[in-house]
Amino acid sequence: MQITLNNIVPTPLKDTLLKRKSDVWNTTQNFSSNDWIKIKAPSGTGKTTLIHILYKLRFDFDGSLLWNNISTNQINETALATIRQEKLSIIFQDLKLFPNLTARENIELKRVLPKPYYDASAIDLMAEKLGVTHILHQRTGLCSYGEQQRIAIIRALIQPFELLLMDEPFSHLDKENTSIAATLIAEECIRRNAGFVLTDLDDDNHFNYSKQLSL
Amino acid sequence: MLFTLLKKIIKTSAGKTKFIMAFVGLSVALVLILLAIQIQANYNQLLHGKSNTDSTANFLVINKEVNNNTVNATILSNEVLAKLKEQPFIEAVGNISGGRFKASIESLISSFPFYTDIAFESVQNEFIDVNTKDWNWNEESNFIPMIIPNMFLDIYNFQFSISQGYPQITPDALKMMNFKVNLYNTNGQVQSYIGRIVGFSDRISSVLVPQSFMNWANEKFGNNKTTNPGRVVIRTKDPGNPALVQFLKDNGLTTDADKTRFSKYRQIVNVITNVSWVTGAVMLLFALLVFTLFIQLTIASCKNEIQLLITLGASPKQLQSFLMKQFFPPNIFIVLIALILIAVVQFALFALLKAQNIFVSKFISYYTIIAAVIVLLLLWWVNKAAIKKYIKGKE
Structure with missing residues (x-):
């Protein structure tokens, strides 16, 4: 999986973004399965916008976005679903869990949407590593943000992928939990030969980044 | 899941x-x-x-309408007969052939005396609604089988017998009676035979005899002119078919209107x-x-x-x-x-x-x-x- 950005500038942020230099906006940039990329940016500079553009959730931008050298405009719903099921996984900043489903069901949904990459037992293994086994049966609407974030991480890792998008994935976790989660993410990426794009506010050493960019 | x-x-x-x-x-x-x-x-x-x-519903007797123009000219032409056979809603056409000889019939019983001139008609068996083993005739037969319209018996039982003071007759009793049938050749010479009623028809309002008898009698007593029939029986799937009714109207033909009531x-x-x-x-x-x-x-x-x-x-x-x-x-x-x-x-x-x-x-x-x-x-x-x-x- 490779994502190519060609002079992308989000329309709402156009005026401010064109005034300053950026490693991503209005340039050409490639994110591929070989890269572990960290994008650092302060609040309000379009981190979430970028992740959403990369995931084909937003279309309000100038420039062009390519997935595996195909313009995302040409990718139909079925192909889009297949890519999201098999090649491109994501951890949203706002987590996007179904509040009425239990934690396990939220993860299970993503496991069975594609042809399953892992057995159901993988959920328990990952939950145990991240210390959320006790809330698996709970509706996520009742879980704390920290717990929800770990569920969202497991959900992203339960499916097959070649590239993982992460939007401030540790924002609700303490240092120790962050490090455990990062280790799990790294393991899963290595296991799949997958790359990732991670956005965050500050510098960190959670991963062995291959590229660090600023927005 | x-x-x-x-x-x-x-x-x-x-x-x-x-x-x-x-x-x-x-x-x-x-x-x-x-x-x-x-x-x-x-x-x-x-x-x-x-x-x-329904014995009457699917068979219609068709003839030309008798009016001032067609009086004495009601024979159906070959053209009309061919047309009838062509119609998709007509499944079969049976010619009703009439006798070309004079005939009379009289009673052999004194308590039930009658004499009347009569004319016979015949039609192929498949168009007849009476099913009886007596319905055949050859030169060796003891009697001539006849089928008369049900209506005749009704007329006798409910009008004639009452007004004349004769006893009413059941269909079965009538079937057991023998009648004298007189046939006249063209010179007026008569020969008598025994006739018997073997059934009653709702379909054709004629005195019917078997086709074989009709052929024989026509040859023996009749003139030699063969003519087209004046009436035919048709079999149709649907007597209520408006196309049929229209066809009859267009060709100046008529039938028992009651039978098209189904429409x-x-x-x-x-x-x-x-x-x-x-x-x-x-x-x-x-x-x-x-x-x-x-x-x-x-x-x-x-x-x-x-x-x-x-x-x-x-x-x-x-x-x-x-x-x-x-x-x-x-x-x-x-x-x-x-x-x-x-x-x-x-x-x-x-x-x-x-x-x-x-x-x-x-x-x-x-x-x-x-x-x-x-x-x-x-x-x-x-x-x-x-x-x-x-x-x-x-x-």
Whole structure:
């Protein structure tokens, strides 16, 4: 999986973004399965916008976005679903869990949407590593943000992928939990030969980044 | 597993009342439509079925209308006969051949004296509604079998016998009597034979004799002129067919108007089935509309969930097949219920009419089942189209 950005500038942020230099906006940039990329940016500079553009959730931008050298405009719903099921996984900043489903069901949904990459037992293994086994049966609407974030991480890792998008994935976790989660993410990426794009506010050493960019 | 999860996410119970309304509406619509088809099938069966063949209904005696222009010229031309045979609604044409000799008949019993001049006619056996082993004749036969119109006996029993003070006669008694039949050749010489009535016809208002006798007698007593018949019997599937009535009118032909009365009954049945049809179709339309609205409502009420599912990578196909599984089975259920209901009605009808010697099928016709399947396909298509449309709107 490779994502190519060609002079992308989000329309709402156009005026401010064109005034300053950026490693991503209005340039050409490639994110591929070989890269572990960290994008650092302060609040309000379009981190979430970028992740959403990369995931084909937003279309309000100038420039062009390519997935595996195909313009995302040409990718139909079925192909889009297949890519999201098999090649491109994501951890949203706002987590996007179904509040009425239990934690396990939220993860299970993503496991069975594609042809399953892992057995159901993988959920328990990952939950145990991240210390959320006790809330698996709970509706996520009742879980704390920290717990929800770990569920969202497991959900992203339960499916097959070649590239993982992460939007401030540790924002609700303490240092120790962050490090455990990062280790799990790294393991899963290595296991799949997958790359990732991670956005965050500050510098960190959670991963062995291959590229660090600023927005 | 996926569907179990989707079921928890997409609640299809959003508009329960609407769903029940649509459900009831669709059921009534289906029952009406299928009932209309079943009624039509039953009616066709009554009209054309073997066990119900009305002896008079499907055979019509046709002749030229006798008026000032056609007096003494009512022989049917070859052209007209050929035309008759060509018509799609006429299955067979039987010439009624008349005797070309004079004849008279008289009683052999003094207590029942009568004498009358008479003329014979004959027609191929397949057009005769009397089935008896006595209906054949050759030169060795002891008597000439005759079939007389039922009407003759009625005239005797209810008019003649009363006014003349003669005893009434049962059909069976009449069949046992021998009559003297006198045949005259062209020179006026007479030969007498024994004749016997072997049956009574509702179909042809003539004194009928077997074809073999007619051929023999014509040759022996008649002149040698062979002419076309003046009357023919036709067999038709549907005497109420407006095309037949029109054809007769166009060619100056006439028939027993009473026999085409079926066309009036049929019109009534047609009106009833048409009303049932149209009502059913309109109701089906509304039910489909409500169903579509219900699907739209369900999808709209789960808009966020569906959006999130698509965001997470659920394919439209997965969602559609899930929703189809939620919405479509009730339709199958409705169709089955409607079919069962009509099957029960049909069976009751069968039992009810059987007591009156009217035979309709015990089971529903396959047209009804085919119609049910077609409606089911329509429902499937409407469901699918609605789901596809509204899912698409949610991306």
